[in-house]
Amino acid sequence: MMPEPILDIQDLRTVFRIGGRDIAAVSDLELSIAPGETVALVGESGSGKSVTSLSVMGLLPKKVGRIASGTIRFRGKSGVTNDLAQMDGESLRRIRGNDIGMVFQEPMTSLNPVYTVGEQIAEPIRIHLGRSHKQAAEDAVKLLADVGIPDPARRARQYPHELSGGMRQRATIAMALACDPALLIADEPTTALDVTIQAQILELLAKVQAERGMAMLFVTHNLGVVAEIADRVAVMYAGRIVETGPVDQVFAHPRHPYTKGLLRSVPRLGEATALKRAGTPLPTIAGSVPSLANLPQGCSFAPRCPYAIDACAVAVPALVDAGEGQLSRCIRWQEL
Amino acid sequence: MTEQPFLSVTGLTKHFKPAAFSRGPVVRAIEDVSFEVPRGKVVGLVGESGSGKTTIGRSVLRLVEPTAGTVLVDGVDMTKLSARELRQQRSRMQYIFQDPFASLSPRMTIGQILMEGLEIQGVEPRETRVARAKAALAAVELPADAFDRYAHEFSGGQRQRIGIARALALEPELIVADEPVSALDVSIQAQIINLLRDLQLRLGLTMLFISHDLAVVEYICDTVIVLYLGRIMEIAPAETLYANPRHPYTRALLSAIPEPIPGRTSQRQVLVGDIPSPANPPSGCVFRTRCPLAIEACAGAVPGLETVGTEHRSACIRNAEIAAGAIS
Numbered sequence: 001m002m003p004e005p006i007l008d009i010q011d012l013r014t015v016f017r018i019g020g021r022d023i024a025a026v027s028d029l030e031l032s033i034a035p036g037e038t039v040a041l042v043g044e045s046g047s048g049k050s051v052t053s054l055s056v057m058g059l060l061p062k063k064v065g066r067i068a069s070g071t072i073r074f075r076g077k078s079g080v081t082n083d084l085a086q087m088d089g090e091s092l093r094r095i096r097g098n099d100i101g102m103v104f105q106e107p108m109t110s111l112n113p114v115y116t117v118g119e120q121i122a123e124p125i126r127i128h129l130g131r132s133h134k135q136a137a138e139d140a141v142k143l144l145a146d147v148g149i150p151d152p153a154r155r156a157r158q159y160p161h162e163l164s165g166g167m168r169q170r171a172t173i174a175m176a177l178a179c180d181p182a183l184l185i186a187d188e189p190t191t192a193l194d195v196t197i198q199a200q201i202l203e204l205l206a207k208v209q210a211e212r213g214m215a216m217l218f219v220t221h222n223l224g225v226v227a228e229i230a231d232r233v234a235v236m237y238a239g240r241i242v243e244t245g246p247v248d249q250v251f252a253h254p255r256h257p258y259t260k261g262l263l264r265s266v267p268r269l270g271e272a273t274a275l276k277r278a279g280t281p282l283p284t285i286a287g288s289v290p291s292l293a294n295l296p297q298g299c300s301f302a303p304r305c306p307y308a309i310d311a312c313a314v315a316v317p318a319l320v321d322a323g324e325g326q327l328s329r330c331i332r333w334q335e336l
Numbered sequence: 337m338t339e340q341p342f343l344s345v346t347g348l349t350k351h352f353k354p355a356a357f358s359r360g361p362v363v364r365a366i367e368d369v370s371f372e373v374p375r376g377k378v379v380g381l382v383g384e385s386g387s388g389k390t391t392i393g394r395s396v397l398r399l400v401e402p403t404a405g406t407v408l409v410d411g412v413d414m415t416k417l418s419a420r421e422l423r424q425q426r427s428r429m430q431y432i433f434q435d436p437f438a439s440l441s442p443r444m445t446i447g448q449i450l451m452e453g454l455e456i457q458g459v460e461p462r463e464t465r466v467a468r469a470k471a472a473l474a475a476v477e478l479p480a481d482a483f484d485r486y487a488h489e490f491s492g493g494q495r496q497r498i499g500i501a502r503a504l505a506l507e508p509e510l511i512v513a514d515e516p517v518s519a520l521d522v523s524i525q526a527q528i529i530n531l532l533r534d535l536q537l538r539l540g541l542t543m544l545f546i547s548h549d550l551a552v553v554e555y556i557c558d559t560v561i562v563l564y565l566g567r568i569m570e571i572a573p574a575e576t577l578y579a580n581p582r583h584p585y586t587r588a589l590l591s592a593i594p595e596p597i598p599g600r601t602s603q604r605q606v607l608v609g610d611i612p613s614p615a616n617p618p619s620g621c622v623f624r625t626r627c628p629l630a631i632e633a634c635a636g637a638v639p640g641l642e643t644v645g646t647e648h649r650s651a652c653i654r655n656a657e658i659a660a661g662a663i664s
Contacts, residue, residue, distance in 0.1 A: 044521035194384035224594030248598035272555035285523035
């Protein structure tokens with residue numbers, strides 16, 4: 001029996017108002033995360049992975065983006081469940097930073113350049129947990145130590161520009177963890193980092209996640225990163241989840257042609273040499289991602305899909321059970 | 337007798353001095369870099385931030401003035417040319433940029449973008465320019481009607497094809513491709529690499545391929561150079577580098593690349609610490625502060641590139657121990 005999910009998204013549809021009409025960036029999205037579980041949302045540009053995480057956080061761009069329908073049920077630390085899709089302003093702010101921690105791609109967008117690192121980590125502790133200035137400052141130094149920043153007392157007194165990119169991302173993780181959130185949302189947290197620093201940050205996130213038993217929603221374009229960090233993965237294409245399941249299962253036996261093509265497109269170390277010798281091109285997915293404003297009829301992936309048949313253009317396929325905990329939005333999944 | 341390499345870089349060094357009247361350290365972007373690229377071959381320059389890979393690419397075309405060293409392109413020393421001679425020599429070389437959104441003018445049609453360079457080089461008459469631009473579009477597998485359209489009408493992958501077409505229209509012999517696929521989605525990256533490989537072989541182009549990602553360069557490069565803080569750590573034929581990396585940094589870099597293979601994580605070797613600033617590089621071996629194999633002697637002197645195999649060189653004083661498998 002699965003534990004009650006901490007986050008349960010049903011039928012989410014998020015639209016953007018562009019040129020006088022609503023364009024769906026996310027459609028028919030269903031996703032749940034159990035306590036202590038890490039779920040990765042993976043996809044290319046325009047897949048809707050970041051819009052999904054912004055919808056959960058209530059950070060869609062004002063006036064342009066909105067949740068058109070669906071529910072986002074989230075159970076906070078107090079045990080109370082709220083529908084985030086129905087909440088606004090002040091009530092959402094109480095949840096963000098307290099029950100939900102956030103880490104973004106570019107640490108400088110989350111860090112304020114005119115406050116010291118220590119002050120910024122202490123602020124949510126004072127606001128959400130009601131600690132004194134002195135206590136909060138001490139907690140901040142402890143958090144910096146937890147995220148592997150050497151000499152944390154000195155670093156707490158420094159400004160963001162005095163830290164390297166990797167250190168800054170550690171500081172934003174400390175800030176996200178400050179109130180001991182039940183859910184951490186990490187949106188491309190290692191994309192701006194060098195690969196040796198990315199390895200450090202992934203290791204850190206896995207460590208703090210395990211220590212705290214926190215749930216994590218990890219948004220990334222990098223399938224390799226998914227393999228490192230996540231228990232389950234949801235692969236998105238043109239605003240919809242096309243396949244979801246346990247990471248090992250999905251990567252070993254993809255049940256959607258897009259997942260299969262994407263996995264084949266990732267260069268594998270040492271394999272290209274053999275292809276080069278044989279004069280074989282690297283595997284690719286033909287064509288490019290369709291515009292959300294002008295999606296093809298039926299399955300959005302059909303025009304690029306080597307398995308497409310006439311029936312694919314009739315209707316958007318449903319996400320169906322493909323066994324082993326996998327769901328696939330492909331009418332031919334059994335033949336894959 | 338071996339043929340003279342098309343590109344020959346010797347002792348290339350670039351120090352960026354702080355702007356006039358401002359205090360600040362000298363940034364040692366590249367230090368004493370030497371390598372050769374035979375005609376019709378592709379050499380990859382790979383490294384993380386601050387490795388100097390882009391500065392090398394720019395110095396080759398003399399888009400930045402090197403502090404020391406020589407750059408011979410087909411026997412001509414780029415560093416000694418006058419402005420006029422340089423313009424002439426540069427017509428044989430082209431640069432492909434990372435960001436296909438920033439490098440194409442939004443106000444010009446693709447045709448105008450492709451013909452601009454030809455006009456500057458005095459290719460006459462206009463019909464010839466049109467023909468060459470259209471041939472370049474065909475070479476990158478874009479439809480002919482792209483000629484009259486604007487950059488914003490194209491996707492990222494298509495724009496990168498336009499960037500490549502612009503370079504090809506000038507019929508260069510040497511191309512410096514600076515992170516040409518880094519801004520693209522993974523399903524498009526492989527399309528562009530296949531295209532570049534195909535064009536390079538068909539046209540016999542000599543190429544420097546700059547990337548932060550060792551996984552991306554394997555297919556297209558004949559030789560790979562691994563850089564760290566402005567210095568060459570290892571240089572080897574591509575097939576050797578991936579099968580038998582010698583330098584501790586190359587090994588760490590390969591191990592850090594996440595791959596979508598469940599269970600691979602366990603063998604991961606994570607380097608500690610940050611990349612030092614090129615304004616204040618460590619003494620001796622620049623990698624020693626993060627190297628799992630560093631010993632006291634590493635701080636003493638800059639290790640030279642030693643031959644460790646066929647066309648395979650590594651800059652590590654513990655090369656012999658690594659080769660013997662005594663340490664890893």
